[in-house]
Amino acid sequence: MVAQSWIVADADTGEILASKDPDRKLPPASTLKMLTAVSLIDRLDGDSLFAPTLQDIAQPGTKIGLRAGTPFVVSDLFAGMIMNSGNDAASALANAYGGWENTLALMNSEAARLGATNTHAVTPNGLDKNDQLSTSADLATILRAAIKIPEIRTILATKEQWMESPTTGRKMKLYNDNAMLQWDYPGHIGAKTGYTSRAGTTLVAASERGGRTLVMAAMRTGMKMNVIAPRLFDWVAENDKELTAIGTLPQPEPPSDVQAIPAIAMEQEGGPAPGQEELLRLAGALPAIPTVEQTAPTSNSRVILGGIAAAILGGIAALSYRRRRTLDSD
Numbered sequence: 001m002v003a004q005s006w007i008v009a010d011a012d013t014g015e016i017l018a019s020k021d022p023d024r025k026l027p028p029a030s031t032l033k034m035l036t037a038v039s040l041i042d043r044l045d046g047d048s049l050f051a052p053t054l055q056d057i058a059q060p061g062t063k064i065g066l067r068a069g070t071p072f073v074v075s076d077l078f079a080g081m082i083m084n085s086g087n088d089a090a091s092a093l094a095n096a097y098g099g100w101e102n103t104l105a106l107m108n109s110e111a112a113r114l115g116a117t118n119t120h121a122v123t124p125n126g127l128d129k130n131d132q133l134s135t136s137a138d139l140a141t142i143l144r145a146a147i148k149i150p151e152i153r154t155i156l157a158t159k160e161q162w163m164e165s166p167t168t169g170r171k172m173k174l175y176n177d178n179a180m181l182q183w184d185y186p187g188h189i190g191a192k193t194g195y196t197s198r199a200g201t202t203l204v205a206a207s208e209r210g211g212r213t214l215v216m217a218a219m220r221t222g223m224k225m226n227v228i229a230p231r232l233f234d235w236v237a238e239n240d241k242e243l244t245a246i247g248t249l250p251q252p253e254p255p256s257d258v259q260a261i262p263a264i265a266m267e268q269e270g271g272p273a274p275g276q277e278e279l280l281r282l283a284g285a286l287p288a289i290p291t292v293e294q295t296a297p298t299s300n301s302r303v304i305l306g307g308i309a310a311a312i313l314g315g316i317a318a319l320s321y322r323r324r325r326t327l328d329s330d
Contacts, residue, residue: 003221005136008232011144011206011213015245017236022137025118026219029194029202030062030085031139032126034146035119037082039110040093040103041151042258043283046075049166050096050263052088055270059087061127061196064163065172066092074263075151076163076174081125082155082192083176090125096263098272098285100124106284115250116141128198139217141249143204147189147215156190156206157181179226180205187233189213193225205229210237 005026007019016022049071057068064086066072074096080089094103104121111119116138122129146152159181164171176182178191191205200220207214207229216232236243261282265273272280280286 002223003218003228005220006216006218006228006232007136007140008214008216008236009140009144009249010245011147011215013245014144014249014251016137016247016249017214017243017245018232019136019246022140023118023135024219025133025135027128027132027196027199027202028119028126028134028139028219029128029196029199030087030126031192031194031202031204031217032119032121032123032132032134033081033085033090033194034139034152034192034204035107035111035116035121035142036090036093036103036124037078037152037155038114038142038146038149039107040097041078041149043106043260044074044093044096045260045262046073046078046151048074048096048262050074050077050092051265052092053095053266053270054268055100056088056091056095059091059125059127061087061125063088064174067170068268070165070170071167072163072165078151079155079158079161079174080163080172082152083158083161083174083178085177085193087125087127090123094124095266098264098280098283099266099270102283102285111138111142113255114141114145114252117250126194126196126199128196134219136217136219137249139202139204139219140215141252143192143206143215143217144249145252147206147213153190156192179224180207180229183226185226185230191225191229203229205233207233209233210240212236212240 005021005024007022009016051069051071052066054068062085064080064084066088077089080086094100097103107121119134119138122132160175180188187208189206194202202219203225204217264279
């Protein structure tokens, strides 16, 4: 297999069926967008609107053609990120959740929860950064989680769709660049490719073959997705009875309860627009407001205050001083 690192695994059991150097850390390119999708799709209201910022439209590489200030439905931004690999759409989704910094912290936390512990996200779209790395085992782990989310699975299976701004009427057609999907590869669930000068060609794919749901990932491969993925999937189907697992993908920790919030409006020059503190707190971009119980005086402080008041009223200053010293040492 022409790839520096690759893996194929059973998505249901997590059994690794074959691999080559699956824990080698390499740049993930746009396959990282699957982590962006897994992290955000349950946390953003898909029906809400987000107006892209100057940061979003300035992203280099592949774009879907967003315009700053022209709002689109969040669910369409997810489609544009996954189907067309829009770097502008990925940036817009990160900003819709309170900004890149907040979203990247969430992405890295989510990767750790899934067991993709060799993955470090520095951008939401996979564009090269020195310390942005992943592994084929981690990418397969992330895809395994992604195909269990109905909204992501629907996008992966969509060949083309229109997206339209509800305020301006501007339309754009999204076209899924997954050749296996366009050519109706048997049992295919979905795939995501990536390419940068530093990462080379990367890809993840999922298909149902031989009674199994399979996930695969390859990094720095010289083969096209519609060649390397079918070759691995067909090999598993043809040799299924003789295969013995050589390891397992990590078992993810249970997800925490999440609340989908409307997209957070951002200023064009950067930073959340005023008046959205509650949404920012829900997104984790601002600390929570302490509850009444957290801000109420402690029992000791109430006793101290009571002792001071009694001393003032009763004129027994020396007694008050001794009590306060004793209580303050607790």
